[in-house]
Amino acid sequence: MHVNYQTTIVKTAEKDDRIRAVILNGSRANSLVKPDKYQDYDIVYFVTDIETVKIEEVIHQAFGEPIIEQRPDDMELGNEIGNTPISYTYLMIFEDYSRIDLTLFPIGELAKYKRDSLSVVWLDKDHLFDDIPQPSDRDYHVNRPTQRAFTEVCNEFWWCTTNVAKGLAREERLYAKDMMETVVRPMFTELLSWKIGCEHNFEVSIGKSGKFIKQYLSAEDYNRVLRTYSNANVQRTWDALTVMTTYFYELQLYLGKQLELEVNTSEANQVLKYIKYIQENPQ
Template sequence: MINQNDIQNKILNLAKADDRIRAVILNGSRANPNVNPDKYQDFDIVFIVKDFDSFLTDRSWINVLGKPILQQLPDEMDLGKNANEETLSFGFLMIFEDENRIDLTLFLYEKFETHFEIDSLAIVWLDKDNLFKNISKPSDKDYHITEPNQQEFSEVCNEFWWTITNVAKGLKREEIIYAKDMMENVVRPMFWRLIEWNIGSENDFGISVGKSGKFAKNFITESLYKNILRTYSDSNIENNWNSLLLMVEIFNKKQKKLANKLNFQIDTIEAENSTKYIQKIRLE
């Protein structure tokens, strides 16, 4: 494993020697002053390039960075692709023999003025044409938890209380795969949204908890963190019931707390009826 300076030098040597590459930007966690660096961090790099198609036709330039042992090319995949989306960039996600990962995005120079948006987590490593002027110091402000309005709050609560009934029915029928899918892909996003809003409200909506809440433990009590972990269950039906009901308990408390904090109206009858409904299903 080589260090960041070595990777940076490789990238900059490539960019300086190739007249098509007009700027190099570091994004992501390695640009985030609030993240403790480790060897598993990706290098999120953007090249602003001229003669865009030539980079795709002849890809031998990648060899300057090393030999990829794993890669993904999202813009060549049908998975998740929007056929009507204008081509502005192309991504190379690569893990190299030295185990470093570089997520490299090529962005069209010709579209820079009209379409490029600088991320708050950005460090300009190279700028041949003085494209970037008065760039602020990198911060995670673009990723701060945003304060909800009344409608957003009500809709998230309604979605939670409505969809937990599907989990309950799945557990009662012993359709564990369905129940787990509903729990993790439908219910939990609402659960996490409310947790994050509570964290945000306690910190003036001036912080980020990272992707998928990976830094949330730094902003909540140890007991709450442990209880949240307990909402992740195995494939045992009874354990899943316990996790669901614990999630309901946490959500109900956090819903009331946030409503009080932000002066929101709250539908407590909805919460009570949903809770009674799933408990009845469990006992039948």
């Protein structure tokens, strides 16, 4: 069954006096993103009374029962105990596999609402959002690094690559992979984002988890990035680490020159020497 979710979302709000405004956020509000059937509907309902809307199950009445649902504000997972959020969110996937991420936000706390540059007003009964500009991804643009940020990201990268190397030498594959992907890679991605930002006047976004990086790199550079990923094979992980450290060092030098940042080449070279020693002397 085909469902026109925009119509349903807006009509539900129009019929309920407690829902005063509807805003669309996210990729569906971003003209730079190619539309596809997997895009979520990121919706905010601005309401006069969150609790009655929740209790009366207005959401399920409007959209039907989801095949899977998450209410993150009711969960201990990922939340600080005792921290009561202002808003309330439903994450829902329906039988046609459409997804709606719907947040209820209290009108009485509107001053605390953090506006998103990717916002389209679908309904505004009280003219609360007449001043919202045209949607853009400016809130998500890569920021130009300060010297301190650059120095600390580079230091974190080089420090933690030694943990990857030691894990590989000991054949502690799970540890090595975890360090590589959860600690080292974010630093690598940060430098990639700064390179891309530098080349585009810091007026672009690389997307969540770097999903737009491909469109800003040459085919050769993108292939290098892909080669930093490996399976659980020890030798292939060593190869991926070598590709990553080599590319990272090049990025350091490039950014240092382009953005007039001080580069700690001694730190990088000493760590590269140490990693090579570990690889050649695993036991």
